[in-house]
Amino acid sequence: MNYSGTNFQLTVKPSRLMVVTPFVLWGAAVVLALLGPFYTVAKVLFIAIWLGIGVYYWYQLNRTRHYSQLRLESGNLILGFSHGQTSEPELIHLVGRQRVLPWLVELNIVREDGQRYCWGIAADAVSRDEFRQLKVFVKTHCG
Numbered sequence: 001m002n003y004s005g006t007n008f009q010l011t012v013k014p015s016r017l018m019v020v021t022p023f024v025l026w027g028a029a030v031v032l033a034l035l036g037p038f039y040t041v042a043k044v045l046f047i048a049i050w051l052g053i054g055v056y057y058w059y060q061l062n063r064t065r066h067y068s069q070l071r072l073e074s075g076n077l078i079l080g081f082s083h084g085q086t087s088e089p090e091l092i093h094l095v096g097r098q099r100v101l102p103w104l105v106e107l108n109i110v111r112e113d114g115q116r117y118c119w120g121i122a123a124d125a126v127s128r129d130e131f132r133q134l135k136v137f138v139k140t141h142c143g
Helices: 015-033 041-063 128-143
Strands: 010-013 067-073 076-081 090-094 106-109 116-122
Touching: 010 128, 015 041, 015 116, 090 128, 106 128
Parallel strands: none
Antiparallel strands: 010 067, 067 076, 076 090, 090 106, 106 116
């Protein structure tokens, strides 16, 4: 997909919001399951389910942690990687619906190898101006 408009580049830093929020919610759910008025069997099932959800979110966070840059050049979206990654920058496509919130932009992307990812970019991961540019880009080209 070719996106017209002004070229831009975002350099994404690790976001405390993206790391802390799911695990605080997960921890609260575990505490409620342990202290709630449930039978022992239900408590064990709740803990197992929440442990699985926590592992899933940790896996998803680590899948996208090495992404560090998003560029729009000549109408193409290019995904850049952090210094530890050996891959060259990749052309990506936005698919499905993108979510734009005041504190988060969620991008559903497809990489060149066909794998789909959901990449959440929090407001504290980029500068205020870059975050505004990203929100405007997503709203005008994907919505």
